[in-house]
Amino acid sequence: MEKSTSMIPPTKKLVNISDCCEGQIAAEDVITNRGVFLLPQNTMLNAYIINQLINHGISQIYIYSEDEKQVSGISTQELMEAYSKSLNSVKIILHHLASGKKISHQEIAQTSNFILAKSESPFGVLKCINELKKADEYTYTHSFNVAIYGMLTAKWLGLSTEQIRHVITAGILHDLGKARIPSNILNKKGKLLPDEFNCMKKHTIIGYNMSKNITGLRHDVRQVILMHHEREDGKGYPFGVKGNKIHLYTKIISISDVYDAMTSDRVYKKRITPFDTFREFQSVGLGHFDTKIMITFLSNIANYYLGAKVIMNTGQIGEVVYLPPHNPSMPVVRIDSNYIDLNIDKKYCIKEMI
Missing domain, CATH: 1.10.3210.10 (Hypothetical protein af1432)
Known part of the structure; x- marks a missing residue:
């Protein structure tokens, strides 16, 4: 498959996790020594994600040397x-x-x-x-x-x-x-x-x-x-x-x-919400769509929803702080100071995007 050569990729650098800041963007996939896929490339870091990387023993990651707004020039x-x-x-x-x-x-x-x-x-x-x-x-x-x-x-x-x-x-x-x-x-x-x-x-x-x-x-x-x-x-x-x-x-x-x-x-x-849409694709899309293209689309499009504000079934306002690469339909949502993993805590679900 022919690769594009007309777009100059942004530069990247290897940094210690302790030096990472919210708003920086991962320049490569992050995978643990045991092969667990934690973070896809182009994910914007936040406090929850940084802590998760630390908890999984990740000491360094590649980030883009400029933020995405500067890279895009628009x-x-x-x-x-x-x-x-x-x-x-x-x-x-x-x-x-x-x-x-x-x-x-x-x-x-x-x-x-x-x-x-x-x-x-x-x-x-x-x-x-x-x-x-x-x-x-x-x-x-x-x-x-x-x-x-x-x-x-x-x-x-x-x-x-x-x-x-x-x-x-x-x-x-x-x-x-x-x-x-x-x-x-x-x-x-x-x-x-x-x-x-x-x-x-x-x-x-x-x-x-x-x-x-x-x-x-x-x-x-x-x-x-x-x-x-x-x-x-x-x-x-x-x-x-x-x-x-x-x-x-x-x-x-x-x-x-x-x-x-x-x-x-x-x-x-x-x-319906993007997360319900992810679930629909995961349940019925495998027979309908090209698997490689569908997984590529879902795993990348999920990055858009980091930081999104949502209305929960409880009426509370939450913020999406992490989408598991293997299951983006069940994100982690911050409600006030609490982090709710929707894959674990089944009494919560996202009803609407804000």
Whole structure:
């Protein structure tokens, strides 16, 4: 698999645990002498994590020599403005295609390149995504978010810069065909009837045919539009093909699509927390999705939620301080001065993100 060489990685240094500070970022995975995976790369350190490393006998770790904001060269506000601009570009592209207008793939590539250029650092991206979800309608934010999640996954998999751009383009266009699905079906609040669901499933073929209006669009990107609901076990649609017949880009976008849908409010279903989403992927995703890609996605995306404020089933406000790499659906939450391990203390659970 070709590696990207255009992005210069931040420098890292080996430091004693006693010298670590909150806010620093782990530059490598942390594994004990016994092979226990404690901390994935790119995790931001906090007091709980530092203490856990000490308790497991870790004396030194690699951290990035600069914080992630300095490495990325862009502030959260600048990233938000850039993403708002990109979202508007996505809306224009999808509007043009829905109206039957022919466009060049270069127009989409410009947006893909802009998104990639403004996303050197993964930190801050999730906050921007969540803010945009509040500000715009689902149809457009979903396509945009899937492009972002796909981009991050492609980076974590070590794909080349050119491949990452193709994944972003595929994410933008994956649900293109929904523009031709009747609004009474697309926006129905209740469960779709069998005939309605069969109509909804046609959006993959419709979108594939609509993509013919994009001159110069790559075949593998068009395949994502057609096949992003195919599954590893052959139980997807429209063809019911199995994993070895599904392109890498399609596998990436399939996971990104489902993750964003589950963590977003839709007309027929309220969103669930990322931790419930992790649990869903862990329980049913192994048969549906490419295992390597799914684990790569989940283990990395979990880092976004360190420091997140949550509402517990008790009504108390908590802060996520640690997500076990092997089970990110059961984080450790700090409530006041108490640390609650949700995998051990079953009377607590997270009800809502703040």
